[in-house]
Amino acid sequence: MPLVIILDDQVTNQHIFAKIAASISEDIRVQTFGDPEVALAWIADGHTPDLVITDYKMPGMNGAAFIKRLRMLPELEDVPVVVITVFEERSFRLRALDAGATDFLQSPVDHQEFVTRARNLLKLRKQQLMLADRAVSLEKRLAHSERSLEEAVRDSSERLGQVIDAVPALICATDREHRFIFMNAYQGEVMGVEPVEMTGRTAEELFGEEHGTRNRALDRLIFESGRAVSAFEEEIVDRSGRRRVFLTTKSPLKDSHDRIVGVVTSALDITERKASERHLHYIAHHDALTGLPNRAMLRERLRREVVRARRGDRRVALHLIDLDSFKSVNDVLGHSAGDKFLVAVARRLRPIEQEGHMVTRLGGDEFAILEINATEESSVALAERIAGLVTEPTLIAGQRISSTTSIGIAVHPADGADVEELLRNADLAMYAAKRAGGNQHRFYAAELDVPQLGNAVLDAELRDALEREEFLLHYQPQVSMRTGEMVGVEALIRWRKQDGTMVPPYGFLPRAEENGLIVPISDWVLREACRQSMLWRREGLPPLRVGINLSPVQFRSQTLPAVVARAVSESGIEAGLLDLELTESIMMQDADAVAGQLHQLRELGVQISIDDFGTGFSSLSYVKRFPVDRLKIDQSFIRDIKTDPSDCAIVRAIIHLGQTLNLQVIAEGVETKEQFEHLRSEGCDEAQGYYFGKPMPPEEISQLLREKGLKLAAGM
Numbered sequence: 228m229p230l231v232i233i234l235d236d237q238v239t240n241q242h243i244f245a246k247i248a249a250s251i252s253e254d255i256r257v258q259t260f261g262d263p264e265v266a267l268a269w270i271a272d273g274h275t276p277d278l279v280i281t282d283y284k285m286p287g288m289n290g291a292a293f294i295k296r297l298r299m300l301p302e303l304e305d306v307p308v309v310v311i312t313v314f315e316e317r318s319f320r321l322r323a324l325d326a327g328a329t330d331f332l333q334s335p336v337d338h339q340e341f342v343t344r345a346r347n348l349l350k351l352r353k354q355q356l357m358l359a360d361r362a363v364s365l366e367k368r369l370a371h372s373e374r375s376l377e378e379a380v381r382d383s384s385e386r387l388g389q390v391i392d393a394v395p396a397l398i399c400a401t402d403r404e405h406r407f408i409f410m411n412a413y414q415g416e417v418m419g420v421e422p423v424e425m426t427g428r429t430a431e432e433l434f435g436e437e438h439g440t441r442n443r444a445l446d447r448l449i450f451e452s453g454r455a456v457s458a459f460e461e462e463i464v465d466r467s468g469r470r471r472v473f474l475t476t477k478s479p480l481k482d483s484h485d486r487i488v489g490v491v492t493s494a495l496d497i498t499e500r501k502a503s504e505r506h507l508h509y510i511a512h513h514d515a516l517t518g519l520p521n522r523a524m525l526r527e528r529l530r531r532e533v534v535r536a537r538r539g540d541r542r543v544a545l546h547l548i549d550l551d552s553f554k555s556v557n558d559v560l561g562h563s564a565g566d567k568f569l570v571a572v573a574r575r576l577r578p579i580e581q582e583g584h585m586v587t588r589l590g591g592d593e594f595a596i597l598e599i600n601a602t603e604e605s606s607v608a609l610a611e612r613i614a615g616l617v618t619e620p621t622l623i624a625g626q627r628i629s630s631t632t633s634i635g636i637a638v639h640p641a642d643g644a645d646v647e648e649l650l651r652n653a654d655l656a657m658y659a660a661k662r663a664g665g666n667q668h669r670f671y672a673a674e675l676d677v678p679q680l681g682n683a684v685l686d687a688e689l690r691d692a693l694e695r696e697e698f699l700l701h702y703q704p705q706v707s708m709r710t711g712e713m714v715g716v717e718a719l720i721r722w723r724k725q726d727g728t729m730v731p732p733y734g735f736l737p738r739a740e741e742n743g744l745i746v747p748i749s750d751w752v753l754r755e756a757c758r759q760s761m762l763w764r765r766e767g768l769p770p771l772r773v774g775i776n777l778s779p780v781q782f783r784s785q786t787l788p789a790v791v792a793r794a795v796s797e798s799g800i801e802a803g804l805l806d807l808e809l810t811e812s813i814m815m816q817d818a819d820a821v822a823g824q825l826h827q828l829r830e831l832g833v834q835i836s837i838d839d840f841g842t843g844f845s846s847l848s849y850v851k852r853f854p855v856d857r858l859k860i861d862q863s864f865i866r867d868i869k870t871d872p873s874d875c876a877i878v879r880a881i882i883h884l885g886q887t888l889n890l891q892v893i894a895e896g897v898e899t900k901e902q903f904e905h906l907r908s909e910g911c912d913e914a915q916g917y918y919f920g921k922p923m924p925p926e927e928i929s930q931l932l933r934e935k936g937l938k939l940a941a942g943m
């Protein structure tokens with residue numbers, strides 16, 4: 228409700244002006260005063276008028292003085308003031324205006340003019356008040372929004388700080404002088420520093436020279452290029468001294484003018500990830516049983532060595548090692564013992580690694596050694612050392628187990644330009660060593676490189692060979708040490724293929740053992756040897772003992788005694804001339820069953836020899852328990868009998884064992900007169916070997932006997 232104040236010392240005027248003012252609008256409030264002091268006091272008491280209408284000429288205080296005092300009161304500087312006066316001079320009006328008057332009304336007052344001017348001034352006042360109100364509210368809102376903005380900025384940077392602190396990554400920023408300007412709590416915790424203490428210090432001061440120098444160099448790169456450096460892995464030592472792996476990213480820190488003022492570094496801890504990667508890599512590159520590197524790792528290393536060797540200053544030799552007796556160990560003692568044996572072999576070979584070579588297991592009983600900086604002499608020495616290490620017996624499941632080895636050696640660059648070729652050629656050399664009887668090493672040679680038969684093809688060919696009678700027997704003389712006379716022969720199978728190639732036993736017997744064809748093949752050998760023995764007798768030659776090799780598979784069917792009995796009766800051969808050769812592994816596979824069959828065979832009158840004696844499990848209890856006539860000393864002990872004291876001692880012990888148990892002892896692989904003389908002086912009964920004759924066709928045996936008689940060597 229607008230408030231109008233009327234000030235006039237004349238009461239009549241007060242009434243007139245009040246009445247006119249009341250007619251301005253219905254809601255007008257009018258307050259009249261006769262004394263300016265009273266009016267000022269009332270106003271100062273908190274009554275703010277919207278329009279003041281004052282007489283100019285008043286006793287004690289004129290209109291100008293009143294207005295001046297009025298204007299000094301709070302919130303009264305803009306209230307419109309109309310001065311009613313009879314004066315028209317300019318100086319008077321100027322004084323009034325100077326004091327703060329808004330308008331003038333000439334006395335006597337025109338009613339209409341009074342109302343019109345008053346209404347306009349009240350309107351103006353109303354607008355004034357509205358504007359003032361709006362300004363205040365705007366000011367308030369502005370103040371409020373400024374405060375909110377400040378709070379929001381403060382809140383969000385606080386929250387951002389909390390987030391950065393909580394991120395499980397090292398986050399920090401450094402300035403152009405490489406001094407820290409920020410570091411998150413996580414980094415402080417990992418590195419063992421209080422984030423607030425690090426401000427202004429360098430990485431060298433906080434984390435050492437190495438860490439500092441590396442960071443400084445990278446930061447310099449960012450300042451120079453203006454670009455982030457790509458993520459890199461780095462090792463950082465944490466507060467506990469543990470080395471941890473981080474994936475670090477560095478990028479420029481820019482100010483509002485896009486100038487680079489520092490570097491932001493963030494690093495994610497990937498220690499666990501690296502550890503599991505390493506573990507996976509280990510599993511993929513190592514053999515689970517022995518812990519040795521596997522074929523994949525051998526390929527990798529071989530590839531690297533081949534690249535290095537291309538410079539021409541080094542040769543690398545790949546030794547492929549196959550355990551000759553492993554199949555027997557598995558067959559006879561079971562897979563668990565087989566595994567233990569493989570672990571023992573790996574342990575034996577491990578020391579070779581310390582000389583910079585690589586020892587690996589390729590699978591099954593196949594090991595490989597990569598010899599770095601090889602010479603021909605060093606390769607031979609290493610192959611002999613490997614053979615020696617593996618041959619040493621190991622005690623497994625109460626048995627002394629050992630195996631000879633067949634080792635194939637391929638040398639880079641001569642035998643192969645790349646990994647595949649080297650592996651293939653070492654394999655060929657290894658099979659050549661096996662075909663030649665095992666227990667030896669062979670270097671790769673181009674002539675070994677004939678096409679190999681796959682199993683399926685070989686199976687079919689073997690079946691055809693049986694039908695087409697492509698197998699034949701060669702016979703190797705056995706000589707009495709006492710008389711120097713031939714006392715027997717060993718029948719050794721050969722396969723002459725249709726194209727004329729002669730395949731030695733190691734080229735097909737291992738497969739025949741696997742596919743079961745060994746049974747019909749062995750039956751044929753038995754019948755053929757008996758038939759030949761009778762032929763020699765019919766030719767008038769003296770009776771010769773015929774040695775026949777038996778396979779472990781033949782004992783499984785329990786029909787061996789019957790098969791032998793039939794062969795003896797069908798051929799008419801004297802049973803006592805038949806000498807069945809068994810390996811120690813056969814005797815151990817199912818000792819009771821084998822013993823039973825051997826006793827039945829013994830009852831038929833055939834002789835029984837233990838072949839390759841000394842190489843297998845050499846359990847003396849078997850020698851005592853089974854009905855055995857003869858021990859055949861393995862040729863591996865004869866080869867170095869003149870130079871190797873332990874071979875010499877083993878041979879002497881076997882001969883002594885034979886004498887004690889009243890068994891014949893025959894030495895295999897006698898190649899020289901010295902070996903022959905030595906064995907004779909040790910008391911060995913018989914010998915077999917190239918010194919007396921290689922395995923030969925039956926006609927040559929006839930011819931030999933006809934030309935030379937029985938005497939093949941000098942008797943005692």
Ligand SMILES: Nc1nc2c(ncn2[C@@H]2O[C@H](COP(=O)(O)O[C@H]3[C@@H](O)[C@H](n4cnc5c(=O)[nH]c(N)nc54)O[C@@H]3COP(=O)(O)O)[C@@H](O)[C@H]2O)c(=O)[nH]1
Pocket residue numbers: 662663664703717718719720731732733736749752776777778838839862895896897898915916917918922
């Ligand atoms: N189950 C059957 N196994 C058989 C039969 N025929 C042979 N074989 C087994 O094959 C092995 C290899 O025989 P082979 O290649 O014939 O080698 C024999 C001889 O040639 C060789 N030998 C003989 N004397 C010497 C010598 O002075 N030096 C030298 N380096 N090698 C020589 O030894 C082999 C005879 O060994 P062994 O049988 O242990 O007496 C052969 O070992 C048989 O196991 C078969 O019909 N059935």
